[in-house]
Amino acid sequence: MTARPHPRIWVLLAVSAGVFCIQLDAFALNLALPRIGADLGVRGDGAQWTVSAYLLSTGTLMLGAGRLGDLLGRRRLLVWGLSLFGAASVVCALAGNLPVLVAARIVQGAGAAMIMPVGLSLLTNVYPEHLRGRASGLALGVGGVATACGPFVGGVLTETVSWRAVFWLNVPLAVLGALWASRAAESLDTTAPRHIDWRGLSTVTGALAALAVLLDRVQRGAVHHEVVLMALLCATLLGVFVHVERRAPYPLVGLALFRNGPYVALTLTGAAANTATVMFLFVVPLSLQGPWGLSAVAAGTAFLLPSLAMAVAGPLAGRVTTRGAAPAMAACLGGGALGLLGLALAPGLLAYLVAATFCGAALGLANALTLIATQGIVRPERAGEASGVTKTVITVAAGLGVALAGSVTGHDAPAAEAAARTALLATAATCAAACAVLLLWMRTVRIRARWAGARDAGKGPLRQAGSVPR
Numbered sequence: 001m002t003a004r005p006h007p008r009i010w011v012l013l014a015v016s017a018g019v020f021c022i023q024l025d026a027f028a029l030n031l032a033l034p035r036i037g038a039d040l041g042v043r044g045d046g047a048q049w050t051v052s053a054y055l056l057s058t059g060t061l062m063l064g065a066g067r068l069g070d071l072l073g074r075r076r077l078l079v080w081g082l083s084l085f086g087a088a089s090v091v092c093a094l095a096g097n098l099p100v101l102v103a104a105r106i107v108q109g110a111g112a113a114m115i116m117p118v119g120l121s122l123l124t125n126v127y128p129e130h131l132r133g134r135a136s137g138l139a140l141g142v143g144g145v146a147t148a149c150g151p152f153v154g155g156v157l158t159e160t161v162s163w164r165a166v167f168w169l170n171v172p173l174a175v176l177g178a179l180w181a182s183r184a185a186e187s188l189d190t191t192a193p194r195h196i197d198w199r200g201l202s203t204v205t206g207a208l209a210a211l212a213v214l215l216d217r218v219q220r221g222a223v224h225h226e227v228v229l230m231a232l233l234c235a236t237l238l239g240v241f242v243h244v245e246r247r248a249p250y251p252l253v254g255l256a257l258f259r260n261g262p263y264v265a266l267t268l269t270g271a272a273a274n275t276a277t278v279m280f281l282f283v284v285p286l287s288l289q290g291p292w293g294l295s296a297v298a299a300g301t302a303f304l305l306p307s308l309a310m311a312v313a314g315p316l317a318g319r320v321t322t323r324g325a326a327p328a329m330a331a332c333l334g335g336g337a338l339g340l341l342g343l344a345l346a347p348g349l350l351a352y353l354v355a356a357t358f359c360g361a362a363l364g365l366a367n368a369l370t371l372i373a374t375q376g377i378v379r380p381e382r383a384g385e386a387s388g389v390t391k392t393v394i395t396v397a398a399g400l401g402v403a404l405a406g407s408v409t410g411h412d413a414p415a416a417e418a419a420a421r422t423a424l425l426a427t428a429a430t431c432a433a434a435c436a437v438l439l440l441w442m443r444t445v446r447i448r449a450r451w452a453g454a455r456d457a458g459k460g461p462l463r464q465a466g467s468v469p470r
Contacts, residue, residue, distance in 0.1 A: 010183040011075075011126050012135050015119035017177035018082055019143035021089075021170045022112040025054060027150030027281065032163040039163070040098050053102045056212040057109025058116075059395040063208065064201045066117035066388020067252050070189040071196060074122040074384060078181045081114025086174025093167035117391050121383035124375045125187045133372050137318020140368040144311040147277075151285050152300035152307075189381040199244045200252035207237035211396060253385055262326065262377050265441050267390050269329055270370025271397035272434035276336055277363045278398045279427045283420050284343065284356050291417045292349050302353060306360035313364030317372050325373035326442055332369065333435035335362030340428035344421045370394060 029036070029051055037047035069077040088108040095101035120136060127135045157165040214230040245251040258264060284306065288299035320328045339359025346352035371390060378386040 007184060008126050008135075010180040011122055012139060014078060014082065014177045014181035014184070015115075015123055016139045016142040017173045017180070018078070018085070018112075018115035018119055019139050020146045021085060021173050021177075022058075022116055023143040023146035024150050024153065025108065025112075025166070025170065026051075026058075027147060028154030028157075028166045029163065030151055030282075031155040032158040032166065035158050035163050036101075040096075040101065042098050047098070049098070049102045050105055053105040054109045054112075055395075055398070056209070057106045058112045059212050059392060059398075060205060060208045061110055061113035062117055062395060063388040063392040064205055064252065065113045066121065066384040066386075066391070067382075068196065068201075068384075069114070069118035069121055070382060070384040071194050072188065074118050074125065074187045075181055075184050076186065077114050077118045078122055079178050081111045081118065082174050082178040082181060083111075084108075085111030085115065086171050086178065089167045089170035089174065093164045093171075117384055117387035120371060120375060120387045120391075122184070122187055124383040124387075125380050126184065133318035133320065133376065134315065135318070136372045136375065137315040137368060139314075140317070140371060141311050141314025144314050144364050144368070145307065147281065147310065149304075149307050151281070152303065155300065189384075191381050193250060195250045197245075197248050197250060197252040200241060200248055203237050203241040203244055204252065207234050207241055208392065208396075210234035210237060215396070253389060254382070257378070257382075257386060257389065260377065261441075261445065263374050263386065265438060266325060266329060266370055266373050266377075267393050269333060269434045269438050270366065270374075270390070271394050272430055273329075273333060273336060273363055273366035273370065274394040275397045276340065276427045276431050277367055279423060280340070280343075280356075280359060280363060283424060287343075287352075287417075287420055291420075292352065303356070305353065306356040309357050309361035310364035313361055314368040317365050317368035320369060320373065322373065322376045325369060325376070326438060329366060329369055329373070330435050330438045330442070332362045332366035333431045333438065335359075336366060337428045337431035337435065339363075340424050340431065344424040344428065367394070 033047045033050065036042070036050055040047070065077065065081075085108055088104045088111060091104035092101055092108065095104060119139070123135050123139065124132050154163070154166055157163070157169075210230050210233045214227065214234060217226055217230060242255070245253060245255055285299055285303055288294045288302055292299075294302060317328075336359060339355050339362055342355030343352060343359060346355055371387070374386055374390045375383055
């Protein structure tokens with residue numbers, strides 16, 4: 001008699017399918033943009049909105065979706081997100097003009113905003129504590145494959161079939177994911193009433209939308225007054241959001257979350273790692289085709305080893321204990337800095353590929369560790385809230401990475417090579433600085449713990465009584 005699979009496996013399969021689709025669509029269209037523009041009759045850089053609209057929508061809606069999953073049901077929102085993503089993918093594949101394609105990509109981003117934070121919080125609540133990290137690591141490892149191989153897969157499909165094939169690939173995966181998710185038991189936060197903080201949700205969504213547009217405009221070289229206006233709008237809405245949350249009886253995001261030192265430290269350093277990862281994924285494939293003179297297929301093949309290293313990092317991150325998360329993150333940031341430095345200074349192709357593989361492993365581990373470890377140091381009933389905040393922060397960091405990468409790719413060959421080297425060195429310095437800050441924070445925490453221990457020891461019965469042992 002064949003044993004039936006444990007119900008938890010359906011959640012893992014659903015989240016893995018969703019994360020794969022999200023990450024694939026974030027990177028697979030970069031090489032297809034010229035073909036999209038030609039097929040849809042788009043002039044200039046208008047086809048870039050195909051990528052920008054998706055990233056802007058995902059980053060804007062992710063924070064609210066995480067907490068809504070806690071309140072309305074994590075399984076329910078995961079099914080909705082997968083269904084919405086699949087339906088929008090069909091529209092993208094059939095789009096006959098750019099406005100329809102961009103609108104469908106915005107809807108796709110809304111589905112992605114539900115899948116990622118809600119899926120991770122569902123895994124946190126469905127799996128027992130000793131298996132949570134491994135389950136999340138496996139799902140993120142599948143996403144790592146899509147992240148690293150996205151440009152190659154998108155380029156191959158565009159050349160051999162059509163750019164529309166990228167979207168058709170999502171449809172069966174999203175359908176299967178929704179079916180798998182529907183088999184899971186419902187999970188929600190039973191410690192809080194099902195009250196949605198609409199004022200907080202609207203203000204933070206508006207602030208994140210302004211921030212996302214600001215990053216996009218900076219990438220496109222917006223004039224000074226536009227940047228200042230969007231920055232002021234973002235800052236104002238964030239101020240209103242904080243004011244609303246401090247007064248709300250049931251806030252969308254409890255401000256106590258930001259007093260959780262380990263959570264804040266891992267989220268911020270994870271943002272630095274994610275910025276470096278985006279730069280790595282843009283620069284390395286282009287450098288393999290540019291300065292190193294490989295064809296698109298040869299470059300994709302050469303990048304498979306760094307891709308594999310990135311993918312394996314997810315399951316490995318799931319084995320790191322909560323206590324070891326901060327030291328492991330510091331080691332990953334230091335390793336990422338060394339790998340990026342090696343890429344900038346590599347004397348030959350073999351050395352370049354070795355540095356790329358090492359860098360992919362370090363940055364892949366850091367990104368997976370950010371999402372897994374932050375889930376381990378918050379209360380499970382508010383896991384969606386924490387996951388939404390973390391994903392929002394690192395998605396904004398990814399937007400910064402895209403803007404930096406855009407400045408690298410907009411040059412002729414010699415200038416692009418010099419710009420890529422400069423960007424790699426700057427990103428390596430950022431990783432090194434984040435590593436140093438994390439190590440300093442860890443040392444400060446240890447010193448405070450020692451002082452607290454000494455103070456508590458000084459309050460023993462002998463010292464309290466005024467007698468000192470001789």
